[in-house]
Amino acid sequence: MSLDVSRKDAQPATPPSAGQNGNGNGVAVLQNMATTQHRLRLHPNTEHKPESYDGLQLDFNPLLFSSLERYLPPPMLSLSRDSKLHYMRDIILRYSPEGERNRVQRHREYRQRIISHYQPLHRELYTMHASNFFVPSFLKAINENKEETFRSIMAEPSPGVFTFEMFQPRFCELLLSEVENFEKWVHETKFRIMRPNTMNKFGAVLDDFGLETMLDKLMEDFIRPIAKVFFQDVGGSTLDSHHGFVVEYGIDRDVELGFHVDDSEVTLNVCLGKQFSGGELFFRGVRCDKHVNTDTQSDEVLDYSHVPGRAVLHRGRHRHGARATTSGHRVNLLLWCRSSVFRELRKYQKDFSTWCGECQREKKVRQRASIAATKLELLKRDGKPAT
Numbered sequence: 176m177s178l179d180v181s182r183k184d185a186q187p188a189t190p191p192s193a194g195q196n197g198n199g200n201g202v203a204v205l206q207n208m209a210t211t212q213h214r215l216r217l218h219p220n221t222e223h224k225p226e227s228y229d230g231l232q233l234d235f236n237p238l239l240f241s242s243l244e245r246y247l248p249p250p251m252l253s254l255s256r257d258s259k260l261h262y263m264r265d266i267i268l269r270y271s272p273e274g275e276r277n278r279v280q281r282h283r284e285y286r287q288r289i290i291s292h293y294q295p296l297h298r299e300l301y302t303m304h305a306s307n308f309f310v311p312s313f314l315k316a317i318n319e320n321k322e323e324t325f326r327s328i329m330a331e332p333s334p335g336v337f338t339f340e341m342f343q344p345r346f347c348e349l350l351l352s353e354v355e356n357f358e359k360w361v362h363e364t365k366f367r368i369m370r371p372n373t374m375n376k377f378g379a380v381l382d383d384f385g386l387e388t389m390l391d392k393l394m395e396d397f398i399r400p401i402a403k404v405f406f407q408d409v410g411g412s413t414l415d416s417h418h419g420f421v422v423e424y425g426i427d428r429d430v431e432l433g434f435h436v437d438d439s440e441v442t443l444n445v446c447l448g449k450q451f452s453g454g455e456l457f458f459r460g461v462r463c464d465k466h467v468n469t470d471t472q473s474d475e476v477l478d479y480s481h482v483p484g485r486a487v488l489h490r491g492r493h494r495h496g497a498r499a500t501t502s503g504h505r506v507n508l509l510l511w512c513r514s515s516v517f518r519e520l521r522k523y524q525k526d527f528s529t530w531c532g533e534c535q536r537e538k539k540v541r542q543r544a545s546i547a548a549t550k551l552e553l554l555k556r557d558g559k560p561a562t
C-alpha cells in the first residue's frame with residue numbers, strides 16, 4: 176500500500192539561517208530565540224483570558240495570537256501586549272521563512288487579480304447567512320452546542336467519521352451554479368487558475384474568488400464547536416485557518432482520488448450534487464506521519480456513499496480516498512481546517528499519538544508484553560524451592 180500524501184502548502188520546520196536573512200525580521204527571529212529560555216506550555220491555560228489582537232497590522236490572523244497566548248510560559252503572561260506579540264510572531268515566523276512569505280504575497284496578489292475582475296453571480300453566498308444555508312436540525316444543534324445534541328443529528332459509522340445533514344438543497348444549487356459561473360469566466364478570459372491541491376486537476380479554490388470570509392465564518396462558528404467536542408486531540412478547539420475548495424468528478428473530470436491524508440487537522444467534506452453514481456469515500460484508519468503506510472486493521476475499514484447536502488467530518492490524518500464516479504457529475508465542497516497551535520505543539524510531542532491507530536496498537540502490545548514479563552517474574556519467584 177502506498178500513499179500519495181497531498182501537501183498543498185509546505186510546512187518548513189527549520190528557522191532561516193543567519194546567512195540567508197536579507198531583512199531585519201529574520202535576524203530578530205534568531206536574536207529573540209537565543210534569549211528565550213522558556214518553552215510553550217503543553218496544555219493551554221484555560222483560566223487565562225488572552226488579549227485581543229484585532230485591529231493591528233499583522234501578517235497573521237489576530238485569532239491565531241489570541242489562541243497561542245494561552246500556551247505562553249506563565250512568566251510571560253504579565254508582559255505587555257507588544258512583547259507577547261513579538262514573541263509569538265517570532266514563533267510563527269519560524270514556519271514562514273522568506274521564500275514562504277514571498278509565496279504568500281504572490282498568492283495574495285493572484286487572489287486580488289481574480290476578485291477585482293470576476294463578477295459573482297449569487298452575492299448572497301459571500302456572507303454567512305446561516306438560516307438560508309443550513310438545515311434547521313444542524314442549526315439547532317449548533318445553537319445548543321452540546322455533545323448530546325451533536326450526536327442526535329449525527330451518525331458515526333466508524334470511530335472518528337461523523338456524517339450529518341448540513342446544507343439546504345437551495346444552498347447546494349446556488350454554490351454549484353456559482354462555481355460553474357466562475358469556471359465559465361476562467362474559460363472565457365483564459366485566466367490561469369491554480370487547482371485546489373496536487374491531486375485534483377479539476378475544481379476551484381473558493382477562497383481565491385471571494386468566499387474566504389464566509390468560509391472563515393463557517394469554520395469558526397459551525398465547525399470549530401463540533402471539532403472542539405470530537406477532535407480535541409488534534410487541535411479541534413484551536414482551528415484557526417482553512418483551505419476551502421470544490422472538487423469535480425465524472426468521466427470528463429477527475430475520475431477518482433487515490434488513497435491519501437489531508438493537509439488539515441479536521442476536514443469537512445460535503446457533497447453538493449449533482450446526479451452521479453459511484454464515487455464512494457473509503458476510510459482506512461487514522462495515522463501519524465511515522466505510521467502513515469502501515470496496514471489497516473479490519474475494524475478501520477469504512478466505505479461511505481455520498482448524499483447531496485450531507486456532510487462528512489473527519490480528522491485530516493484519517494486515511495481515505497474516493498472511488499471512481501462511474502456516471503454523471505459529482506461536486507464536493509471541501510474545507511480543510513488547520514490549527515497552528517496544534518502544529519507547533521506536535522514538535523514537542525515524542526510519545527504515542529492518542530489519535531493514531533497504529534501508535535495505540537503499539538502501545539497496547541508493549542503494555543501486554545510488560546504485564547507478561549511481570550507475571551513470568553512472579554511465577555519464577557513462586558516456583559523457587561523454599562530454603
Ligand SMILES: [Zn+2]
Nearest residue numbers: 463466531534
Ligand atoms: Zn502513530
